[in-house]
Amino acid sequence: MDLELGGKVVLVTGGSDGLGAALALRLVREGARVALCARGAERLEATASALREAGGDVLAQVTDISRAQEVERFVEAAVARWGRVDGLVNNAGTAAARPFAEVDDAAWEADLQLKLFAAVRTARRVLPHLRAAGGGSIVNVLAIGAKAPGAHSMPSSVSRAAGMALTKALSKELGPAGIRVNAVLVGLIESGQWERKAEASGQSVEALYTKLAKDSGIPLGRVGKAEEFADVVAFLLSPRAGYVSGTALNVDGGLSPAV
Numbered sequence: 001m002d003l004e005l006g007g008k009v010v011l012v013t014g015g016s017d018g019l020g021a022a023l024a025l026r027l028v029r030e031g032a033r034v035a036l037c038a039r040g041a042e043r044l045e046a047t048a049s050a051l052r053e054a055g056g057d058v059l060a061q062v063t064d065i066s067r068a069q070e071v072e073r074f075v076e077a078a079v080a081r082w083g084r085v086d087g088l089v090n091n092a093g094t095a096a097a098r099p100f101a102e103v104d105d106a107a108w109e110a111d112l113q114l115k116l117f118a119a120v121r122t123a124r125r126v127l128p129h130l131r132a133a134g135g136g137s138i139v140n141v142l143a144i145g146a147k148a149p150g151a152h153s154m155p156s157s158v159s160r161a162a163g164m165a166l167t168k169a170l171s172k173e174l175g176p177a178g179i180r181v182n183a184v185l186v187g188l189i190e191s192g193q194w195e196r197k198a199e200a201s202g203q204s205v206e207a208l209y210t211k212l213a214k215d216s217g218i219p220l221g222r223v224g225k226a227e228e229f230a231d232v233v234a235f236l237l238s239p240r241a242g243y244v245s246g247t248a249l250n251v252d253g254g255l256s257p258a259v
């Protein structure tokens with residue numbers, strides 16, 4: 001299936017590693033032009049170089065997406081380079097799941113800045129450009145805890161639930177302008193964060209993935225591949241998903257108890 005993403009301009013936050021980097025590669029292979037951001041310059045440049053070697057027209061900008069001015073600069077850089085925006089993927093994030101009593105105000109504030117306010121600000125900044133392009137697609141990367149928050153899952157499950165409300169409300173508001181807004185709810189998928197966790201605990205990443213799949217009881221019996229996430233998000237960004245808006249799609253091998 002041709003996703004008809006050739007020449008489209010897509011912004012991916014947190015695109016230097018893991019799921020965001022896999023998505024960027026998928027988009028480059030589809031002929032899209034991709035702007036990536038992350039805080040760490042070295043890894044960002046390494047990812048951007050690999051994407052350019054794969055033939056990509058790629059912009060990489062060091063950005064802390066939880067800071068309003070940096071969000072503004074990231075979007076402006078993409079618009080200055082290509083003069084348009086067709087898609088936005090709010091992907092940057094980190095795991096933050098602890099017992100309620102252990103989460104202080106600073107941790108709540110940091111998580112909401114990274115996962116909610118960053119998405120609010122990037123969407124606000126790209127909106128005039130999506131309108132000017134005659135429509136587009138926003139994908140918010142969340143976690144299955146958004147629909148099914150568990151014990152010891154704060155602050156992330158609460159930030160993610162807010163992201164789901166943002167997705168639905170925005171889809172209602174922006175639909176008339178031809179702008180589709182969807183969320184992808186991730187279960188457990190291979191990425192940089194798990195590689196770092198395996199290294200820190202002195203085990204192989206394969207052993208960690210096997211343990212994660214077993215302990216969490218994923219019905220498909222394994223942790224997901226970053227490419228499987230990338231395929232779903234690329235589809236949601238594409239005109240092939242032209243009648244899909246306001247959804248929150250689990251990409252979790254059946255793990256979530258909620259449909």
Ligand SMILES: NC(=O)c1ccc[n+]([C@@H]2O[C@H](COP(=O)([O-])OP(=O)(O)OC[C@H]3O[C@@H](n4cnc5c(N)ncnc54)[C@H](OP(=O)(O)O)[C@@H]3O)[C@@H](O)[C@H]2O)c1
Pocket residue numbers: 013014015016017018019020037038039040041043063064065066091092093094095114141142143144186187188189190191192193194
């Ligand atoms: N993989 C999973 O199993 C899983 C499960 C549930 C939800 N998710 C969500 O999926 C998204 C991608 O996760 P991942 O597993 O691919 O994580 P990852 O491998 O740790 O990659 C995260 C990316 O986000 C960037 N990032 C983090 N904080 C940032 C900030 N403040 N500003 C800009 N960039 C930032 C990182 O680069 P720098 O560190 O250099 O900034 C990196 O490029 C996240 O929102 C995560 O919460 C993933």
